[in-house]
Amino acid sequence: MNPLSAEPLEIFVLIIWASIFLFLAFKFIQAICLVPTQSAYVVERLGKYKCTLEAGFHVLLPFIDRVAFIQDLKEETIDVPPQECFSMDEVNVEVDGVIYIQITDPLKASYGITDYRFAAMQLAQTTTRSVIGTLELDRTFEERDIISAKVVEVLDKAGEAWGVRVHRYEIKNITPPLTVKNAMELQVTAERERRAILAKSLGDKASRINRSEGQMTEMINISEGEKQRQINSAEGKAEEIIAIAKATGESIRRIAQSIEQPGGEEALNMQLSEQYLDKLKGLSRKDRKIILPNNLLDFNQWINTLGLDKK
Known part of the structure; x- marks a missing residue:
């Protein structure tokens, strides 16, 4: 046998054994399963369902077990x-x-x-x-x-x-469709315009109501003020009349007391005569009627004209 022809045969055999070894190593490595979280491996043994591998480390039987499905459990x-x-x-x-x-x-x-x-x-x-x-x-x-x-x-x-x-x-x-879309847009536009008109009318109505209520309140306040003013004026006049009456009564009382004094009646007649003569000076001939006694020199007749009786 030629030694040179034996070397290629040995090399060929080594290549075959090396291929077998690599194949077996690959299968053994493939039998090791590292299942990630939220995943599931469905394992078949000889074509039949064997088990479902959850997350973690798992070892399968080479050439017998295989991962048929890999399912992701996440949403x-x-x-x-x-x-x-x-x-x-x-x-x-x-x-x-x-x-x-x-x-x-x-x-x-x-x-x-x-x-x-x-x-x-x-x-x-x-x-x-x-x-x-x-x-x-x-x-x-x-x-x-x-x-x-x-x-x-x-x-x-x-x-x-x-x-x-x-x-x-x-x-x-x-x-x-485009035609329906255009019709819907027109409908929406019309609805918006209707709502705008309605809102405007409601706003105008509320404005008119508020304005009329304001005018009514103003008139009520003015009338209440006028009423109070008249009440205050009447009360003031009443108090004025009462004060004048009191003052007049007091003055009459004091005059009466003065008359009762000696010489009081003569002093009163003298004062009235002077006041009457002062009034005559300011009277107008056209607008006033003057009552004069028959004898202007008779002082007693002046007194009688004034309505006083001399004692």
Whole structure:
């Protein structure tokens, strides 16, 4: 046997054994599983479900066990693409949304359905179409919560078999046709103008009411003030009359006392005569009537003219 021909054969055998060793090492390394938090590994043994590995360190049997599915247990979002829906009043609108979903049972999510994400998206679209079909166009914008709640209810029932839980469904956009959108904008503009006119009229009404109430209050205050002024004036006049009467009575009393004194009557007659003569000087001939005694030199007749009797 030629020694030169044996060397390539040995090298070939070494390469084969090295490949086998590397393959076995790779399988043993692959049998070591480090499962991260919020993840689940579904393990099959010889093609049959074996167990579900939770977070931590795990060792599998090489060539026998394998990780068939890796499921993420964190909550995730699934965009629902826009779809055309017809409302109850036969208006075509375009609706899209987003689903917030989470795996609760990795086993059901792996074997209960082929693709739970696609199934949830399709079910959300069909449920949205059916719910919008029972509503008029105006109500679809107002009752998004009803649509979302109905979609979540349907997805939750289906999710029990899929091992998933739908937390919520949110509608992102409801887009009507351009013609309907323009009509709605005109309607909104008209409604705003109506509200502005109504608010202006209510404001004008309130202004008129306030102005009239202010005028009424002003008139009441003026009348109350005039009333009080007249009362005060009357009270002042009454007090003045009472004071004058008291003063007059006092003066009469003192005059009476003076008359009773010796020579008092003559002094009184003299004073009255002087006052009468002073009055005669200031009287006008045209406007006044003067009563004179027959004899201007008779002093007693002057006294009688004044209405006094001399004792």
